[in-house]
Structures are given as C-alpha cells and as structure tokens.
Amino acid sequence: MYKSNNALKAATVALLLSGCATQSPTLSSGNVEYGDSKAVETLTNEFGSTDLQTIAESMANSLLQSPALFAKSRPLVTVAEVKNRTSEYIDTKSITDSIRSKIVKSGMVRFAVDTSAMQTQVDELTRQNQTGLYKKSKSKKMGNMEGADFRIEGTITSIVKRADDVKDVYYKFSLQLVDIESGTMEWADEKEIRKTSNRSMF
Amino acid sequence: MSLFIRPSSLALPFVLTITLSGCSVMRSYDDELKQTIDLAGQGQLDQAITQHESNNTGGDYDLLYYLEKGELLRLKSQYKDSAGAWLLADQKVNEWENEAKIRAGAILENAGAVVLNDKTRRYDGHDYEKVMLSTRLALDHLLSGDWNAARTEIKKTHEREAIIAEINAKDTEALEQESKEKGITTTFKDLNGYPVETLNSAEVTTLKNGYQSAFSHYLAGFVYEALNEQGLASPGYRQAIELQPNIKILEDGLAALEARPNLRKPSETDVLFVVESGVAPALSSVTIPVPVIVSNLGVIPISFPVLHSDPSRTLQPSTISIDGKDTLPLAGITSLDTMSKRALKDDMPGIIVRGILRAAAKTMSQKALMDQGGGAAIAGIALNVANVVTESADERTWRTLPATISIARMTLPSGKHDIAIGGSKQPIDIQGSHAIVLTRLLGNQVYWSQPAYGPQMPVYAAPAVIEPSHNTENTAITEPEKKASAKSKKKKAKKPIQQAKG
Numbered sequence: 001m002y003k004s005n006n007a008l009k010a011a012t013v014a015l016l017l018s019g020c021a022t023q024s025p026t027l028s029s030g031n032v033e034y035g036d037s038k039a040v041e042t043l044t045n046e047f048g049s050t051d052l053q054t055i056a057e058s059m060a061n062s063l064l065q066s067p068a069l070f071a072k073s074r075p076l077v078t079v080a081e082v083k084n085r086t087s088e089y090i091d092t093k094s095i096t097d098s099i100r101s102k103i104v105k106s107g108m109v110r111f112a113v114d115t116s117a118m119q120t121q122v123d124e125l126t127r128q129n130q131t132g133l134y135k136k137s138k139s140k141k142m143g144n145m146e147g148a149d150f151r152i153e154g155t156i157t158s159i160v161k162r163a164d165d166v167k168d169v170y171y172k173f174s175l176q177l178v179d180i181e182s183g184t185m186e187w188a189d190e191k192e193i194r195k196t197s198n199r200s201m202f
Numbered sequence: 203m204s205l206f207i208r209p210s211s212l213a214l215p216f217v218l219t220i221t222l223s224g225c226s227v228m229r230s231y232d233d234e235l236k237q238t239i240d241l242a243g244q245g246q247l248d249q250a251i252t253q254h255e256s257n258n259t260g261g262d263y264d265l266l267y268y269l270e271k272g273e274l275l276r277l278k279s280q281y282k283d284s285a286g287a288w289l290l291a292d293q294k295v296n297e298w299e300n301e302a303k304i305r306a307g308a309i310l311e312n313a314g315a316v317v318l319n320d321k322t323r324r325y326d327g328h329d330y331e332k333v334m335l336s337t338r339l340a341l342d343h344l345l346s347g348d349w350n351a352a353r354t355e356i357k358k359t360h361e362r363e364a365i366i367a368e369i370n371a372k373d374t375e376a377l378e379q380e381s382k383e384k385g386i387t388t389t390f391k392d393l394n395g396y397p398v399e400t401l402n403s404a405e406v407t408t409l410k411n412g413y414q415s416a417f418s419h420y421l422a423g424f425v426y427e428a429l430n431e432q433g434l435a436s437p438g439y440r441q442a443i444e445l446q447p448n449i450k451i452l453e454d455g456l457a458a459l460e461a462r463p464n465l466r467k468p469s470e471t472d473v474l475f476v477v478e479s480g481v482a483p484a485l486s487s488v489t490i491p492v493p494v495i496v497s498n499l500g501v502i503p504i505s506f507p508v509l510h511s512d513p514s515r516t517l518q519p520s521t522i523s524i525d526g527k528d529t530l531p532l533a534g535i536t537s538l539d540t541m542s543k544r545a546l547k548d549d550m551p552g553i554i555v556r557g558i559l560r561a562a563a564k565t566m567s568q569k570a571l572m573d574q575g576g577g578a579a580i581a582g583i584a585l586n587v588a589n590v591v592t593e594s595a596d597e598r599t600w601r602t603l604p605a606t607i608s609i610a611r612m613t614l615p616s617g618k619h620d621i622a623i624g625g626s627k628q629p630i631d632i633q634g635s636h637a638i639v640l641t642r643l644l645g646n647q648v649y650w651s652q653p654a655y656g657p658q659m660p661v662y663a664a665p666a667v668i669e670p671s672h673n674t675e676n677t678a679i680t681e682p683e684k685k686a687s688a689k690s691k692k693k694k695a696k697k698p699i700q701q702a703k704g
Binding site: 044081082083084085086090091092093116 | 368431434436441444
C-alpha cells in the first residue's frame, strides 16, 4: 500500500509537470535575437568566442588521450594559471574553466580546488570547525583535503603584424600536464590560430 | 513680387536655424568653464557646481554637462554622486556607440548642408574623453571600495577602445575617399597662420593614438592583480609599457607581477598613489583663409580649433613623501594635454574637409542670392554677414579633466600613514591587500581622497579564530596579550592548511 501510494504520487507529479509544460510566450521588441553560441564569430580579429571554444575542444580531446591519465584510477588534477603573454585582455581562466568542464564530463579525472578557489575552501572549513556554530560530528574535518596528482599549466602568446591594409594575428596556446610528485611533464600540446583582417576591421 | 518672395524663402531656413540653435551657435564653452575651474582652483567647490548649473539651464543636459559635473562632485569626495553623473554620461556614450557602429564611415554626412558651424553638431565627446570616462568611473568605484564594479568599468574601457579603433578606421577610409573625389588635398600644415607646432611636436607624434592612455591600462593591470586575475593583469601592464615605453614603474609592474603576491605580507597593503594635476587644455577658434577648390570658389575664411595648454598653471609635483621618511618619485605616465593634441591632429583632416564643404555650401547659397539681384541680393549680403559672424570652431571639450596623471607605488604596512605632496600633508588610513590613494592638484588646492577598504587577496592562512563569547565581563585585553593570543591561534590554524597545499 505504501509503495503504491508513492507510485501514485510520483505519477501525479509527473502528470502535473508534463501538463504544465506548455510553451512560454515570447516578449520581444523585435530588435534582440538569440544566436547560436557555437556559431563562428569573425566580427573582429581580436580573441573571440570561436577561438576560446576551438582551444578548449582541441586541448580537452588531446588531454583525454594522454596515457598519464590512464595509469591511475581517476587521478586528481588541479589547474594552475595559464599565463597570458599577449597584449590582449584574454580571460585565460575562462579557457581553463571550459577545458576543465569538458574533462570532468568524461569522468576520467577529478579536480582539486585551484589556487583561486583555495581561500573560499579554507574559509568554509574554518567556518565549520572554528566558529563554534556547527555540530562537531556534522562538520567536515580539517586536514582531509587531498593533494593533486597532476597540475595543468600553460601559456598563451601572440604575434601581431600590420602591413599596409592587412593585420595578421597569430595565437599559440600551450598546455602541459605535470606530475606534481615527480615534477615530470606527462603531456603537452599546442593549438595555433591565425586571423587576418583588412584595414576596415582594425 | 516673386522676386521679393524668393530671397526670403531662401533666407528663412537660415534665420530659423540661427534662432533654433542660437545658444549653441554663439556659445563660448571656454568662457563658461573658465569661471567654474577658477572657483574649483580656489577651493570653492559648491560655488563651482552652482556656476556649472547656471551655465546649463535648458533642462536637456548634454554629455559635457554630466562629464564636468561628475568631476566636480568627485573633487568634493562625493564618489557615489559623481559616479551617478558619469553613468548618465556613459548612457550617452553608449547611444553614440550604438549609432556609430551602424553609421561608421559616414564622418562627412550633412557636411555639405548649410549648417552654421561644428558647434551645432551634437556633442559626442572626443575619443579620449569616452575612454577616460570609463577609467574615471572605475576610480570612483575604487574609492567607494567597490572593486568588482571597477572591474566592470575597466572591461568596458577595453571594449570601448576596440569600438573607437573600428569606427576610426572606417571613418579614415571614408574621408580619404571623399577628399579624393572632391579633390581636397589641404592638410593642417597648409593652413597659413595655424599654430602647426602645437600638433606636430615629438611628444604628440610619438603617441600611438589619441585615445589610449598608459594610466588606464596600468590601472586595469593593478585592479586585475588585486582581484587575483594575473592573466588579465599582465596585458594591462604590457599595454601601458607599449603606450609609454622606458618608464621604470610601468616596466616593474609587469616584471614583478608573478613575484609580488609572495613578497607582500598579509599585514601589508600594495598602494598605488595617483596624482592628477591641472586641467585639460582649452580650445579656442582661429579663422584662416583657405582656398576652396570645390566649384572654384576662391579663398574663404574658415574657423579651426586651437588648443591652449593648462590655463590653470597648476604645479606638477615630482615626489610624494610617506610618513616623513620615504620619498617616492612620481612618474608622469599620461598627459591629457598631449593626448588631446594628438586627438585634434587626428581629427583635423575631418574638420578641414567638413569646413571646406560647409564653406562651399554657404558661399554657393549666398552667390545664388546675389546673382538674382534686387531684394535677393540684399538677403545675400545679410547671409554673408551672418556667415562671418557665426563662423567659429567648436570649443567644446571636457575641461575639468586633469592635464597630467602621475603614479607611484609602494607596499606599506596596513594602517594610518601621513602622505605629503608639496606643502600639503594628509593622514590616510590604508587597509586591504591593495589600495588606491588619489590626489588632485588644481589651482592652489590639493584635493585628497580617503580610500575605502581594498580587496583581500588570498593569503592561504586560516583567518583568526572567532571564539564564541563565553566571557563578556573581562573583555579588556592589553596589546601584548592580543599579540600572544593571535600567535597561538595562528599556530593552531597553520598545520591543516599546510597539509591542504598541493
């Protein structure tokens, strides 16, 4: 009886939810449109969304084929900084975030908090253990964080040249996987991008 | 009868244009702002704001009204009100951006119409003013302690620079095409009597362009660094070096970027001292006879804008003193004076072509009336007089901007410090991992800012333990006891954090 009651409740909720799933009306002035986030963008020759997606896709695919990641069951990886050696304001953290998301989805690796999230992690543990606000049995213990097996780090560089009416930009994104204990480089790859535009674009 | 009607019908639109745009045609912006700046330079900021308001009574406020008002409110340390005025200015610049993206390359539109002078055009701001608006908004947010809002403005600065570059490229192309078609080859060097040397000095010509400043990019680097975004900080410092090469403080900004977080102790603050001096140059009008090849109209007097460097004659300090012991050199990294000259130099081809086309249109209307004779000829003479009276260059420019921006940087123990510039000394409380101390010298006044607390960078150490308050009776702790207590707490917290590294 208990089981059938639960099943009935679940069926009712599902029915209600599916019944409510009507198409929402659209509010529009006619001047704004949603576009394909994967569409190739060539509005200017600055670093753009297509470059970010291309680099993330290429690097994640290459890294997931690295034998180093198969040697251990679901190794723990941390993301160090990708150094920006260009004169462009490229958000390198956004690139590594995309690479990390793709790798995490594969289920092959786990990620430890990186340096930028470390303070939040420390603050949370401190709050749970040292403020006297939490039950000792329910708070997460200090000293149980796991050290990463590998570190991902890299650089992005560019060469910009202008001649008459043409501007040529060459980007090189290099990424490497370093075994933290041994200090050995276990994998490295590069992605190159070239963009050329005429004067009306720069 | 018909002869009598025709001239009046020709002159009517002209008379209407004068009447409708009356104020803007004859307005002398330099005169208006001179009084406001003099008052601010004497420390009478309330009177300066009242004066500014009395110069703008129409109700339909333009971009310049908000630009100048934001600056005056900032001098009063009313950072939130100043940001409010500048955000309204920013809306107007956004409108321009949206329109300009569509009409890029239409730099000469309506130039051939019988318009009176460039003052009747809507004021969209010089390119360097649009960029500087975002930078100054960022400074307002920093002084209010809102580093994330400052980051938003700084990001907007880069996007704005990219839009300006794109529009300028298209406008330059269109201008070259139009000049070629109309056979206009006049450059500002051909203007007999124009002070060419003001736009042709080495410091003006060596600038990369008229709108990007080393200060804006160094500030971007500093803010990104404070927010722990080294990947974005490095291009900020790098671009500052590219814009002003061979300046040590700019080179150190990039070279020590990776080392700095490890060198600074948690109890220290990385302080950027920003010293702004004087006011931006004034624009006046000079009328020069120019041969107008269009329709072979002969030599016609046309007005052109001329820049006059900092009329406030404010001294530019070379050092800043901290607690009476450390003296830091101030590095001049941005001159709005030079930037505005470069901007005018870059704008001159457009001003010349517009001026020639406008003069041609005016002269041909006048000639058409004169050729008809009788009453029309009288209207033609009247039109000629009106043309001479109203021919004047656009004097509008953001005058309360500083003439120069200098910086110094030092890591100091967090807390109160006595900062001195010239004869003026001010105690400033500096807190957080990073802070900005802004000082403005104007006339005989020194305006100091007291920064709100800066951001806290991660130090990878557990914060001091917050003990539940069991004992409220004996809360008085002596200084040595406090130190001892903090030491033991630090010891307790240190071990697990070390384990967490990796």
